[in-house]
Amino acid sequence: MKSSISSKGWALLCLVPFTLFFFAFQIAPLVWVASNSLNTAEGWGLGNFQQAFSSAFYRQAMRHSLEVAFWSSLFGIAIAIIGSYSLRQVSSRLRDFVMAFSNMTSNFSGVPLAFAFIILLGFNGALTILLKQMGVIEDFNLYSKTGLIVLYTYFQIPLGVLLLYPAFDALREDWRESAELLGANTWQFWRHIGLPVLTPALLGTFVILLANALGAYATVYALTTGNFNILPIRIAAMVSGDIFLDPNMASALAMVLVGLMTLITIVHQWLLRRSYHVTR
Amino acid sequence: MSPAEKRSPLFHQLVVYLLFLILLLPLLGTLVYSLSTSWSATILPSGFTFKWYVALWSDTRFLAAFGRSLLVCFGALALALLLILPLLFVVNYHFPKLDGVMNVLILLPFAIPPVVSSVGLMQLFASGPLPILGTPWILVGCYFTIALPFMYRAITNNLQAINLRDLMDAAHLLGASTWRAAFMVVLPNLRKGLMVSVFLSFSFLFGEFVFANLLVGSRYETLQVYLYNMRNDSGHFTSALVISYFMFVLLMTWAANRLNKDKS
Numbered sequence: 192m193k194s195s196i197s198s199k200g201w202a203l204l205c206l207v208p209f210t211l212f213f214f215a216f217q218i219a220p221l222v223w224v225a226s227n228s229l230n231t232a233e234g235w236g237l238g239n240f241q242q243a244f245s246s247a248f249y250r251q252a253m254r255h256s257l258e259v260a261f262w263s264s265l266f267g268i269a270i271a272i273i274g275s276y277s278l279r280q281v282s283s284r285l286r287d288f289v290m291a292f293s294n295m296t297s298n299f300s301g302v303p304l305a306f307a308f309i310i311l312l313g314f315n316g317a318l319t320i321l322l323k324q325m326g327v328i329e330d331f332n333l334y335s336k337t338g339l340i341v342l343y344t345y346f347q348i349p350l351g352v353l354l355l356y357p358a359f360d361a362l363r364e365d366w367r368e369s370a371e372l373l374g375a376n377t378w379q380f381w382r383h384i385g386l387p388v389l390t391p392a393l394l395g396t397f398v399i400l401l402a403n404a405l406g407a408y409a410t411v412y413a414l415t416t417g418n419f420n421i422l423p424i425r426i427a428a429m430v431s432g433d434i435f436l437d438p439n440m441a442s443a444l445a446m447v448l449v450g451l452m453t454l455i456t457i458v459h460q461w462l463l464r465r466s467y468h469v470t471r
Numbered sequence: 472m473s474p475a476e477k478r479s480p481l482f483h484q485l486v487v488y489l490l491f492l493i494l495l496l497p498l499l500g501t502l503v504y505s506l507s508t509s510w511s512a513t514i515l516p517s518g519f520t521f522k523w524y525v526a527l528w529s530d531t532r533f534l535a536a537f538g539r540s541l542l543v544c545f546g547a548l549a550l551a552l553l554l555i556l557p558l559l560f561v562v563n564y565h566f567p568k569l570d571g572v573m574n575v576l577i578l579l580p581f582a583i584p585p586v587v588s589s590v591g592l593m594q595l596f597a598s599g600p601l602p603i604l605g606t607p608w609i610l611v612g613c614y615f616t617i618a619l620p621f622m623y624r625a626i627t628n629n630l631q632a633i634n635l636r637d638l639m640d641a642a643h644l645l646g647a648s649t650w651r652a653a654f655m656v657v658l659p660n661l662r663k664g665l666m667v668s669v670f671l672s673f674s675f676l677f678g679e680f681v682f683a684n685l686l687v688g689s690r691y692e693t694l695q696v697y698l699y700n701m702r703n704d705s706g707h708f709t710s711a712l713v714i715s716y717f718m719f720v721l722l723m724t725w726a727a728n729r730l731n732k733d734k735s
Contacts, residue, residue: 198565205558205561206561209557212554213576216616217580221583221591223590223591224591227591273490274486277482277486277487277490281480285487289487289490291728292494293490293494295724298678298717298720299498299717301679303698303717306702307498307501307713310501310710315511317515318500348490349494402582407584408585409680413680426586430593431593431685438590438594442591445586448586448587449587
């Protein structure tokens with residue numbers, strides 16, 4: 192009995208280094224941010240949050256964050272749905288190749304991606320010029336909100352395909368045949384069977400894409416050198432900028448960002464409970 | 472047959488090729504740009520050359536940044552293995568109930584964006600007992616948290632596949648101590664899975680920019696920070712840099728996939 196106690200003791204001792212590191216680099220910074228978001232010049236309170244929500248500048252940053260995240264997730268998931276579905280209908284050689292390529296491009300993000308887009312879609316970008324000459328577009332500004340949505344959509348696609356492709360397993364081929372036998376057309380099949388079955392997976396993927404876009408910093412920073420007003424840029428500017436530093440305000444905005452993500456997750460859980468579930 | 476099925480093969484093939492084209496375009500654009508003598512305000516470049524790659528690979532600042540990135544990433548992965556392996560062994564062998572707690576904890580690095588953690592990290596490590604802000608050490612610590620969720624899941628799956636308890640019981644029956652069994656029996660069985668997770672983690676740690684730029688920046692210039700600092704340089708030069716970086720990451724993921732296939 193004595194030896195089993197000491198082996199448990201050894202086992203607990205093995206957990207100590209991990210706990211220390213995890214606490215120092217993950218928990219402690221988060222606790223610091225959470226507590227200092229309540230730290231104002233006049234003492235402890237909600238002053239930072241009041242200031243964040245009453246300032247037009249910070250509200251614009253939040254709005255930009257939400258808009259870019261929402262539209263890029265929507266376009267990203269739409270392309271991923273169509274792509275994943277078609278990937279299931281082509282030969283396995285083509286499918287494996289494109290899936291592998293898609294997984295590879297998920298590593299193509301951040302600063303390198305921003306540079307690639309400047310070359311392709313910047314003011315003198317090859318694609319910008321081509322589309323202008325073809326008369327498809329009048330002008331395109333990559334450094335605007337629209338430009339950011341295009342760029343974010345690109346990095347959402349591989350993640351969307353990765354998460355959605357397995358979800359189509361839930362959709363059995365014999366259901367489609369049964370629906371057809373009963374006289375349903377393609378639209379009715381998707382409206383009444385396909386989409387309801389896929390809903391939980393679609394919601395889950397959409398939430399992950401939203402979170403992915405909300406927290407993204409490297410791409411937009413490299414593209415606009417921090418000149419586009421969006422939450423992650425505002426937060427970072429207040430702790431590392433040259434002009435004025437306000438770690439407490441940065442903490443409050445960081446908590447707003449974390450709060451938005453939490454809110455999205457809660458809504459997701461709520462929707463999930465109300466959606467149709469496949470019983471297997 | 473529904474109309475959707477009649478147009479099936481060709482229609483879906485077109486969609487897949489279009490998806491491939493969309494994903495390929497930025498990479499292809501960068502590749503062509505890195506190989507062209509000059510390319511501005513026209514659809515196609517005026518000529519091709521390797522001079523940007525020659526310039527890049529003979530730039531000592533680039534080579535130094537590349538080396539620093541390798542050092543930080545492999546340092547972080549070594550630390551992660553050193554911390555996660557004993558943890559996983561103990562959780563799986565002694566306290567299986569802790570797995571539930573761990574599965575919640577490892578969500579944190581996923582759920583909390585690096586830019587949020589950075590705010591706290593900058594204040595906590597600027598002074599005090601551990602003033603490592605601006606040194607590679609802070610990156611090693613942060614990268615450990617980034618790799619954690621991924622490595623934890625990958626190694627857990629591996630441990631479950633090898634039947635840890637039976638393996639340990641057998642080793643004990645043959646007279647091995649717990650330490651000896653863990654090192655001589657369990658670890659060799661995990662080797663391949665570990666290598667795969669290390670290679671894959673490497674490929675996303677190598678591209679990390681937020682922590683590198685905010686916590687350390689030019690004081691210990693890693694590859695991504697170097698790339699950012701060269702933004703005002705020739706676009707052809709930075710393109711050569713982007714392609715070289717991507718090729719290297721590709722090599723790592725390819726190696727991981729090869730290892731993965733060998734296993735089955």
